[in-house]
Amino acid sequence: MSQAQRGDEDSYARLLTELAEMIKAYLLNRFGRLEMLDDCVQESLIAIHQARHTYDPGRSIRPWLFAIVRHKMIDMLRRQRSEQLLAGYRQESPSEPDPLLESNIGVLLGALSSDHREAVLLTKYWGFSVRESADRLGVSEGVVKVRVHRGIRKIRTLLESESL
Secondary structure (H helix, E strand, O other), rough: HHOOOOOOOOHHHHHHHHHHHHHHHHHHHHOOOOOOOOHHHHHHHHHHHHHHHHOOOOOOHHHHHHHHHHHHHHHHHHHHHHHHHHHHHHHHOOOOOOOOHHHHHHHHHHHHOOOHHHHHHHHHHOOOOOOHHHHHOOHHHHHHHHHHHHHHHHHHHHHHHHOO
């Protein structure tokens, strides 16, 4: 990695090839056979590439590397869970949308500012990560977190007051 940081492209290509195999073995060992294993390996490699400047050559690469891989795996599992929940909801829900449910959701989301509504929809409904939502909205990750927090707080207040 330190050679790659200094611009040695051959070392970097070799590193990525070796890391891909290492990450795949790590994920198989920790999580077993997953449909999204290759996707997670690729996302991990991308994250490593983007964060390579943060690696300190004076330290072991393993803790730095596997922290990134663990975070990517957690993101993938969360995304998978959200997709499964959404798919289950679609299967259980009647073919006709429930107008009362739709109107309540519309009222709740309509009570939010457009900034808060977009952040809540992207992260909580569509299952995007904070980073992905920030990229889509063109704001920092911190701003997305604040918008989601405030949006949920407003929704909770509305639900508790039963002002629907």
